[in-house]
Amino acid sequence: MGQTKCNFERKQPKEDTQNRLLDAAEALFCEKGFDGVSVRELTAAAGCNVAAVNYYFGGKDKLYAEMFRRQFEMMIQQNLDIIERVMSEPSVSLEGLLRAMMELPIRRVIENETGGKVMRLLVREILNQQIDRELFARDMKGRLFERLGQAIMQLVPGIDPDKILLIVFSIDGAILHPFLFMEFYQEAMPNLSADDLLDHMVRFVAAGIRGYADPNQREGG
Amino acid sequence: MGQTKCNFERKQPKEDTQNRLLDAAEALFCEKGFDGVSVRELTAAAGCNVAAVNYYFGGKDKLYAEMFRRQFEMMIQQNLDIIERVMSEPSVSLEGLLRAMMELPIRRVIENETGGKVMRLLVREILNQQIDRELFARDMKGRLFERLGQAIMQLVPGIDPDKILLIVFSIDGAILHPFLFMEFYQEAMPNLSADDLLDHMVRFVAAGIRGYADPNQREGG
DNA sequence: GATTGTTTTATACTGTTGTTTGAAACGATT
DNA sequence: AATCGTTTCAAACAACAGTATAAAACAATC
Structure with a gap:
């Protein structure tokens, strides 16, 4: 046709x-x-x-789905690429990985780019349950979250494998929050720069993860 | 009339x-x-x-707004009450406060109660920008977040006051994530109990917060 | 230049939306 | 029992939604 x-x-x-x-x-x-x-x-x-x-x-719904599929695919691939790039660096660290993963979305949403809006819409539609759940679950959880979990367990030893998915979810939550509520961040803290926010997020999340490390390794980098 | x-x-x-x-x-x-x-x-x-x-x-929109106002008011007040109750206990601790704040919403959403759905809708509508931003900003940020920030600074000394709002936002993010994506949690971890999830969240967030404590106090409870 | 398949157009269709209307039903006071 | 304000009702309203249709415009092949 x-x-x-x-x-x-x-x-x-x-x-x-x-x-x-x-x-x-x-x-x-x-x-x-x-x-x-x-x-x-x-x-x-x-x-x-x-x-x-x-x-x-x-139909309208098909157009909607197609536009979404493309954007979603791009987003996942970008994140996977970032993980591979960072993990292949010799000076790799947990903080480095976290910063790399957070930097792009945060800067995007602060500068109010299209990518930021798409991601907001993505969350919106998942909440609205108007999106193919299978697509989200398989691609997002299955590919990205699994890879991220691997990387983190590699970077900070001693994490209970049973907990790694919860940890990855918590990272996702940390990234998502400023993403969804950036206007409230900026309203509450007008002088907040992207770097300040990034510093905070890396610090907070890294500390949260290291709380899960084997106590023997707790002090090590 | x-x-x-x-x-x-x-x-x-x-x-x-x-x-x-x-x-x-x-x-x-x-x-x-x-x-x-x-x-x-x-x-x-x-x-x-x-x-x-x-x-x-x-009108339909007025009914919507009215139903929302009531639910929102209730939610804020419940959270404020929890903070006051916990902070007045003699055995108060950061972990205790976090658990108390997280317990109600997590159990609600896991048991799929109405309160959980309302909160999801709240986030949804904030994303949709269909809700009175002033109401949200003033009540949510102005009242609840400020009180929570005070409580946390009281519980873990040595936090830079300039960072407390970021920390409170991160707590909010940690609570919101399972709230919004509970079905994915349950799909990925079918055996996850509410207590397991609560344990994780308290541990993760507490560690993140203590990462901000004055290094001198870092080891203390 | 006629024919072919593809794309674009104007218009019509069917259904649903939120809202309005004016009369009927109701309950209580006089 | 008559009257009052209040509440409910069936029906109609105008506006707009997504989709379908059939003819026109287009580009390329023979």
Whole structure:
């Protein structure tokens, strides 16, 4: 359906409006949520006809899902890349890993970039239970959390393997909170810089993790 | 408007449907969100006519706001009461305070009570920016967080007062995460009990906080 | 240049939304 | 029993939602 025979040339127009729709979806849905945006508003922003979203995606919900899938995939991969990069460094440390993982999202949300809004929307939709739970659970928990757990157990010895998932969840909670409530952070602490916040988060979370280390190793780095 | 002269008798019918509507609103909105529930569905659940919501509250949004205000007020007050109670005990400790604050919400969400759903909805709506930000900021941050910060500084000496708000926010993040993602916790760790989770959270957060203590006091309880 | 398959368009359709209306039902006071 | 204010009701309202349709515009092939 919707494929010309020569699929290397002349698919400019098709992918063009299709991508314009995806871009508009990203911007508008993140701003107002699924119900807050009408198909007409969406297509107006993309500069095409109302029927386009049905023609290309088969419905508003399908477009929503597709836009989400892409963003989500990107986010997971970025995080995995960061872990691999940091863990391959010779001077690797728990604090270094935590900072590396936290830096990108924090800076993004502070500078109010698109990536930040997408992640907020992601959480929003998980809460709204309007998103494919399987996708989230498998990709997020299965891939990212498992890898992060491995890395942390490697960095700080003596952690009970039964507890590592709880620890990873707590890290996630620490990252998510400023992400979700950045405006309250900034309202309560107008002079808070991204570096100050990062310093705090690394310090707090690292201490929390090291609380789980084998007491024999507790004092070591 | 809508008040009989003798206001001690015979306001049964009025308050009755009004409360039935608020109850239905609490249950349904928490389940499906504002847009997910129609006025007809709402009034059907409350067993009254569609016009009732406009008659009593002046609109769907006003009913929503009113139901929220009540729940929110209750939640803040409960938390403040817990802090006062714990802080007045002779055997008060940081771990004791944390456990007391975390116990109620965790048990609520694990047993899937109404209170848990309301809190999820609260976060959801803050993310959706559909709620009076002033109400949240003033009550939540202004009252609860300030009191909690005081209590913690009292319990673990040597914390830089400039950092206490960040610490309180991090505590909030630690509590919120299992709250928001309990189903993933249970899916990933089917045998996780409320006590196990509480133990972890208290341990993790307490360690994070004590990481901020004056090094001289670091070893003391 | 006619034909073909793809994309875009304007418009219509069906359903649902929140809200309004005016009359009926109710309960209590006179 | 008549009157009063209050509450409930069925029905209708206008607006907007997502989707479907059929014709037009387009680009490329033969």
